[in-house]
Amino acid sequence: MADATYTRPFSERYSHWILLSPALLILFVAAFGPLFIVLIYSFLTAGDYGGVVWSFSTDAWFNVFAERDMFDDTLGFADAHLAIFWRSFRLAAVTTVVALIFGFPTAYFIATRPPKQRNLWMLLIMVPFWTNLLIRTFAIMELIRNEGVVNSLLMAMGVINEPIQMLYTDFAIMIGMLYVYLPLMVLPIYASLERFDFALVEAAYDLYANRLRVLWRVILPVTKPGIIAGSILVMIPALGAYVTPRVLGGGKRMMLGNLIELQFGQGRNWPLGAALAIVLLIIVTASMIYYVRAAGKEGAGHG
Amino acid sequence: MIEIDGVSKVFGSGVQAFTALDNVSVTIRENEFFTLLGPSGCGKTTLLRTIAGFNAPTNGAVRLDGQDLVSLPPYKRPVNTVFQNYALFPHMTVAENIGFGLEMLNRPKAEISSTVDQMLDLVQMTAMAGRRTSEISGGQQQRVALARALAPRPKVLLLDEPLSALDYKLRKGMQVELKRLQNETGITFVFVTHDQEEALSMSDRIAVMNHAQILQVGSPHEIYEHPSERFVAEFIGETNFLIGTVTQADETQGSVALDAGGNIVARLPQGEGGMGQVTVAVRPEQATFCAPDSGEATVSGTVSNVVYLGTDTHFHLTLDDGNPFALRLQNTPDNSVQQKVGDRIGIAIAPGVAQVLKD
Numbered sequence A: 001m002a003d004a005t006y007t008r009p010f011s012e013r014y015s016h017w018i019l020l021s022p023a024l025l026i027l028f029v030a031a032f033g034p035l036f037i038v039l040i041y042s043f044l045t046a047g048d049y050g051g052v053v054w055s056f057s058t059d060a061w062f063n064v065f066a067e068r069d070m071f072d073d074t075l076g077f078a079d080a081h082l083a084i085f086w087r088s089f090r091l092a093a094v095t096t097v098v099a100l101i102f103g104f105p106t107a108y109f110i111a112t113r114p115p116k117q118r119n120l121w122m123l124l125i126m127v128p129f130w131t132n133l134l135i136r137t138f139a140i141m142e143l144i145r146n147e148g149v150v151n152s153l154l155m156a157m158g159v160i161n162e163p164i165q166m167l168y169t170d171f172a173i174m175i176g177m178l179y180v181y182l183p184l185m186v187l188p189i190y191a192s193l194e195r196f197d198f199a200l201v202e203a204a205y206d207l208y209a210n211r212l213r214v215l216w217r218v219i220l221p222v223t224k225p226g227i228i229a230g231s232i233l234v235m236i237p238a239l240g241a242y243v244t245p246r247v248l249g250g251g252k253r254m255m256l257g258n259l260i261e262l263q264f265g266q267g268r269n270w271p272l273g274a275a276l277a278i279v280l281l282i283i284v285t286a287s288m289i290y291y292v293r294a295a296g297k298e299g300a301g302h303g
Numbered sequence B: 001m002i003e004i005d006g007v008s009k010v011f012g013s014g015v016q017a018f019t020a021l022d023n024v025s026v027t028i029r030e031n032e033f034f035t036l037l038g039p040s041g042c043g044k045t046t047l048l049r050t051i052a053g054f055n056a057p058t059n060g061a062v063r064l065d066g067q068d069l070v071s072l073p074p075y076k077r078p079v080n081t082v083f084q085n086y087a088l089f090p091h092m093t094v095a096e097n098i099g100f101g102l103e104m105l106n107r108p109k110a111e112i113s114s115t116v117d118q119m120l121d122l123v124q125m126t127a128m129a130g131r132r133t134s135e136i137s138g139g140q141q142q143r144v145a146l147a148r149a150l151a152p153r154p155k156v157l158l159l160d161e162p163l164s165a166l167d168y169k170l171r172k173g174m175q176v177e178l179k180r181l182q183n184e185t186g187i188t189f190v191f192v193t194h195d196q197e198e199a200l201s202m203s204d205r206i207a208v209m210n211h212a213q214i215l216q217v218g219s220p221h222e223i224y225e226h227p228s229e230r231f232v233a234e235f236i237g238e239t240n241f242l243i244g245t246v247t248q249a250d251e252t253q254g255s256v257a258l259d260a261g262g263n264i265v266a267r268l269p270q271g272e273g274g275m276g277q278v279t280v281a282v283r284p285e286q287a288t289f290c291a292p293d294s295g296e297a298t299v300s301g302t303v304s305n306v307v308y309l310g311t312d313t314h315f316h317l318t319l320d321d322g323n324p325f326a327l328r329l330q331n332t333p334d335n336s337v338q339q340k341v342g343d344r345i346g347i348a349i350a351p352g353v354a355q356v357l358k359d
Helices: A010-041 A061-064 A077-109 A113-128 A132-145 A149-156 A172-196 A199-206 A209-223 A224-239 A242-249 A256-264 A268-297 B044-052 B094-104 B111-122 B137-148 B168-185 B198-202 B220-227 B230-235
Strands: A042-044 A051-055 A065-069 A075-077 B002-011 B019-027 B035-036 B059-064 B079-082 B157-160 B188-195 B203-212 B211-219 B241-249 B251-257 B263-267 B275-281 B287-291 B299-308 B312-319 B322-332 B344-349
Touching: A042 A061, A042 A268, A061 A065, A061 A077, A061 A268, A065 A149, A075 A077, A077 A113, A077 A172, A077 A224, A077 A256, A077 A268, A113 A172, A113 B322, A132 A172, A132 A242, A172 A224, A172 A242, A199 A209, A199 B079, A209 A224, A209 B002, A224 A268, A242 A256, A242 B241, A256 A268, B002 B044, B019 B059, B019 B211, B035 B044, B035 B198, B044 B079, B044 B157, B044 B188, B079 B137, B094 B111, B094 B137, B111 B137, B137 B168, B168 B188, B168 B198, B188 B198, B198 B220, B203 B220, B203 B230, B211 B230, B230 B275, B241 B263, B241 B322, B251 B275, B287 B322, B299 B322, B312 B344
Parallel strands: B035 B188, B035 B203, B079 B157, B157 B188
Antiparallel strands: A042 A051, A065 A075, B002 B019, B002 B059, B203 B211, B241 B251, B241 B275, B251 B263, B287 B344, B299 B312, B299 B344, B312 B322
16 A cells, blocks of 8 residues: 555646646637637627727627617617528538538549549649638639629520629628638548448448448448538538628628628627627537537447 | 359459459359368459459359349349458447348348347347447457348358458357358358368368469369369378379379389379379378388388377478478377388378379
8 A cells, every 4th residue: 555655746746737738828828718808898888989898788698689779769689680690500501511512522532542643632622722712712703703704604605695693692602612611521521431441332232232322321321420520610610701701792691700890890899799709609519519419319339 | 053154354454454363164053162262362252252243254254043143233133242351330230230231122120120130149149239340359240241141141142251350269160150051041152261271171162273263173072182283282281292104094093103213003183194294192191101112112211300290290201312202190099109210211102092183
C-alpha cells in the first residue's frame, strides 16, 4: 500500500493541467468568450448610433419574434424574420440534399479510380477552394445573369426567346452555395469510400442483390458516417451563409447571415443582431442533433 | 454439373496482357467436393471467380446443368461464394448477414427467419445471432460466411481459400466441418486452396493447376500416388525423382533402367507409354531399406542424415551417383532405428509402385 502514503510532488500532480493550459486558454478566450459577449449583448439596450447601452432589456428577444406596428402600435408577429429563418433553413437543407446527390457519385467515382489517379481527382475538387469566395460567387453571377453565359447560349440555340431570370432568386443562392460547399461533401464521403471494402459489393452481388440494392443495402449504410459528416459540413455554413445570398440574392432575398449583418450595420440594433445570432446557433445545434440522431438510428453502434 | 469448356481469361492487353486461364476445360460433378489446387497466381481463383460471375471469360463457356452461365450477372446465378476474407456486412448482425441472400430473393419473412435459424444451428452460431460481425472471432466469422452462402441453397458453393486466415487448430476443425456440411447439404462444393494437405484431406477430386492450366484431375489417391507430371509430384507431398530409360513396356507398366544403377518396374502415364529417357517419381514412404548391392536393392547409397519425427523417421540418403534420395520409415514401439549416418545401405522399391512421369 505504498500509494497511500506516497504524495506526488506538485509539479507531477499538476503537470498535465500546466501542459494543457495554452490550449484551454485559447478555447475559453476564443470560443466561449465571444459567445458569452454575444449572449450578454442580446440582453442590453440598443444605442442610438449603434453599439449598446448598458441597461438590461429583453426588447431584442421580443423583437426577434414579434414587431410593433409603426402606425397604430399594435403587436404583430415578426413574419419577416420568420420568413428569413424559414428561407435559411430551407435553402440550407436543399443545398445539403443536392450536394449529397452530386457529391456521392463524385466521391464514388474518385474512390474507384486506380490509387495513383485519385490524388489528381481530389486536387481538381480542391482547386476552387484556393480562389477567393467572392470571386467565385461573382463567377457564378456571370454564368446565370440575364446576359450571362447560360442565357446567351440558350437564346443563341433558340431554346428560349427571352432570358430566364435566374439571378436574384432562391435558385441562384442555392446554386452558389452548392458550388461553394460541394467539396465539403465530397471529402468525407471520399474518405469513407476509400476505406470501404469493395469485396462487400461482390458479396452482395453474389447474394442476389442487383446494382440498386447493393447501393441501397450495402454501400450507403456502410459509408453513412461519411455522409453524415459531409451533410453537417455543408449544412452548418449554408445556414449562416452571408456572401452568397448577398451577391446572388441581390439583398432582397436575405438569409439569416444577412439579417444579422443588417442589425449590426444599417439597422443599428446590436442587441437584436446578437439575439438573432443566438437563434441561428440554436437552429444549427438543434438540426444537427436531430439529423445525427435520425441518421444514426438505423446503423447504431458502428462507424 | 458444371462444365467449364475451353475457358480462357486474359487480363489487360498488348504488352501488359496477362493470361490467367489458358484454354481450361473440366467437368465438376453433382454433389462433389471439388478442389482447385495450385500455387498462388496459377489461375485457380480466376477460375472460381469466372464461375461466380465476377470475371467474364475471354473465351469459352461455363454451363451449369446445361444452362449457360456466362451471360448471367452474378446476382442471377444459383451459385454462392465464401470469400477469402469473408466479406461479411459490418452494418448487419450475424442473423441479418445470413438472411441477406434470401431477402434479396424476396422470400417471405417467415421462411427467411426459419432458414436463418436452421443455418445458425447448422454452423453452431445460434448464441451469436444478434451480434455484430465485428464482435465475433475469426473462426466464428468463417462460420457465418459459410451459413450466409449456404442459406439460399445454391446449386454450387464456391469457397475461395476460406481457411487461410485461421490458425492451424481452427483450420483442422473447419476442414472436418466443411466436409460434414457438404455431406449434409448435398451441395456441390468448389474449393480453392494452395494447401495440398487441405486438398487431400477433404476433396472427392482435385484439379492441380499451374501457369493458367489444369495439369491433372483425379481423386486425392490418384493425384498423390500417380502424379502425371513433375509439377504435380513436386507440389503434392515429397518426391524423389530418378532418371532412367524405359527398356520394356506393356499397357500400364514398364521396366526402367535407372542411371543410378538397377532396374525398377514402374507405372507408365496413361496414353503415353513412350520409350527413351524418363523421370520416375518415388514417394519417400514407397521405399524400404535392404542389404546394399543385393538382388533386393533397386539402388544403393549412404545415409547422410537421420531425422526423428515422432510417428516416423526421415532419412536423407546420397545415392551412388551422387543424387539425394529421401526415405521415410514408420516408427513402431519395438523397432529402433539401426541405420546411422555414414552407413552404406540398399533401397528397395516394390514393383509397380513408382510412377513414370509425362515429360
